[in-house]
Amino acid sequence: MKETLELILLHVSQSADIDKGELDVASRLIIHSACRGLQITRAGIWLYDEKQSLIKCKLLIDRGNDSNYESLVLTRKDFPHYFEALDTERTIAAHDALTHVATFEFAEVYLTPLGISSMLDVPIRHRGKMIGIICCEHQGPAREWHADEVVFAASLADLYGRAISANERADYEAKLLEVNQTLEEKIIKRTSELESAQEKLIESEKMAALGNLVAGIAHEVNTPLGIALTSVSNCKDELKHIFRDFENEELTEKGFRDFESVCSEGLNLAETSLTRAANLIQDFKRTSADQTSLEIEEIALDEYIPRVCNPLKPMLRKERVELSIDVTPNLVITTCPGIIAQLLTNLISNAQRHAFGSAVNNQDNKVSVTCYENEQSIALSVADNGKGIPEALHKKIFEPFYTTARDKGGTGLGLNILYNLVHQKLNGEITVQSSVNDGTRFIVTIPIER
Structure with missing residues (x-):
């Protein structure tokens, strides 16, 4: 691979934008790098729908016209030969896009009007599955895509898959943080309610049994709260482990699914425990209300x-x-x-x-x-x-x-x-x-x- 292409890849792979979870920023970095390395003015990211019946433009940068296109859609029904080529999940290197078996269908509606003569489409994979392509479009006289250029584009596609993983991780971390904050708020709220209930009991009870009652309340509520806090802590540890695997490029699909299963179970246990604590506090409040409302x-x-x-x-x-x-x-x-x-x-x-x-x-x-x-x-x-x-x-x-x-x-x-x-x-x-x-x-x- 040419040294210039290697330097561009090195710059992109080391960029914090790839792993900080902001997919839009990472996408633009990758596409601009593709244009610079391949010396083209048009490149874009196209993603499949769930049924792979169409691909939609996620980001298309046209440096020549200084404009973006993000609403283009190509359907399998309209371009069967192109989708048949995509189904192989291999790179499409159309030196002459007007005649190539995979891209000739675009000649009248897309290639000729835009002056596109050559196309290089490389698959984007995430968790082992092809989810879309990076499409590189050359305008002007037809060109031949060299092997190192194909490898360069494919490497950028792999980096986009990495950026997707980072985005998912960031989303999960945000959700986990929200759950943690919610749990903390619930704990504070339930603790406040418990303290209020205890104050009422202290006012009404002047006997030795008061000490045992307060201690019993604290023990009974602390048990589900302790379970909830332990579950949340375990989820945080799991998150650190999977992030470490991701950083070391050791993250597997099975590992990620196991992570999701463990965290779901942990959060469900935390929710059940907090509900139990909340119900117990409600029982105290009702009992207190019944006692104070009695008339002689x-x-x-x-x-x-x-x-x-x-x-x-x-x-x-x-x-x-x-x-x-x-x-x-x-x-x-x-x-x-x-x-x-x-x-x-x-x-x-x-x-x-x-x-x-x-x-x-x-x-x-x-x-x-x-x-x-x-x-x-x-x-x-x-x-x-x-x-x-x-x-x-x-x-x-x-x-x-x-x-x-x-x-x-x-x-x-x-x-x-x-x-x-x-x-x-x-x-x-x-x-x-x-x-x-x-x-x-x-x-x-x-x-x-x-």
């Missing part, structure tokens, strides 16, 4: 308790659990009815879900609700004849986030919320009596003064 009024418990329990009976019957209610007649108390309803609903639902297990029980499954006056207080209890709770867990079950059903969607907040409601809203006590295989009884004691 006088209610007759022998009427109110059955009214709360009756809608739960169909759910219990479906699980073959019998519900019985025993309330002392004319038992009136001034309290928060919403809390009483929440206590009963949660305790009965817990019994239905946890007390009897999944195996068929030979005995009749029963849940009983009783309410009676006891000196200066009201005692409300929910008992079952199920499998019971080991004594070692009697205190643990009231701690936040403790659950034996996390795989079924349990959060471990139910009994902790009830504990706080009873102590802070009702100024009462909640205790548990249970032993293995001997059922469980939750007893809520509410001072009559409330």
Whole structure:
């Protein structure tokens, strides 16, 4: 190859414009270099459509007329011989373009009007597939394309393929950066919401359980956030590796596809984890709103308790659990009815879900609700004849986030919320009596003064 052509190729290959991802700048550098090296005034980049039924001019520079053309389209239907030659994916060196088997179809509509006598078309390949051509057009007397000129043009086409890869990488990096920024914004937003929820809990809870609750919230939210951050970090590492392979010209199609697969999986995992954290925070906000909106009024418990329990009976019957209610007649108390309803609903639902297990029980499954006056207080209890709770867990079950059903969607907040409601809203006590295989009884004691 002539030294002048080698110097031009060296200049183009070392140019930062090829690898910085700005395809338009790289395209113009390559086409101007083709014109300078081949001493021609017209050259352009033409790209296939997806079905390879046509090629469209991406960039055509006519230095003689100082103009660009970027809207030209050639279809397979109109120029079958030319496309048949392109299908071979080889260089078309038409010394006499007016008579060459691949280019004679352009004579009347393109070559003669523009004074084009010779054409040199070299294939552009990307990821092993031909995606278009660089078309070099000589105006004036016909010329013969020499071997070193063909190699020169082909090398420029390879550099264009490299520029496409750089452009795709830049686009991916921009998208990844946007995803990272979005994740960071979500983390900041969710963290802010969590802090707000924690502040409300601090204001309402003045008991020792507060410390455990805050720690539990932080742990439960940090787990999905940690997974999300790890996934994003892994995607960034994968990006560095594939960029290194690209720089070393070791990037393969399989490597790129593996990269895309790993990053897609990682980003999906990050999105799922952040959604889980967001849902958990929403649960806290709803629970807080429910507690603060409760009003105090006088209610007759022998009427109110059955009214709360009756809608739960169909759910219990479906699980073959019998519900019985025993309330002392004319038992009136001034309290928060919403809390009483929440206590009963949660305790009965817990019994239905946890007390009897999944195996068929030979005995009749029963849940009983009783309410009676006891000196200066009201005692409300929910008992079952199920499998019971080991004594070692009697205190643990009231701690936040403790659950034996996390795989079924349990959060471990139910009994902790009830504990706080009873102590802070009702100024009462909640205790548990249970032993293995001997059922469980939750007893809520509410001072009559409330």
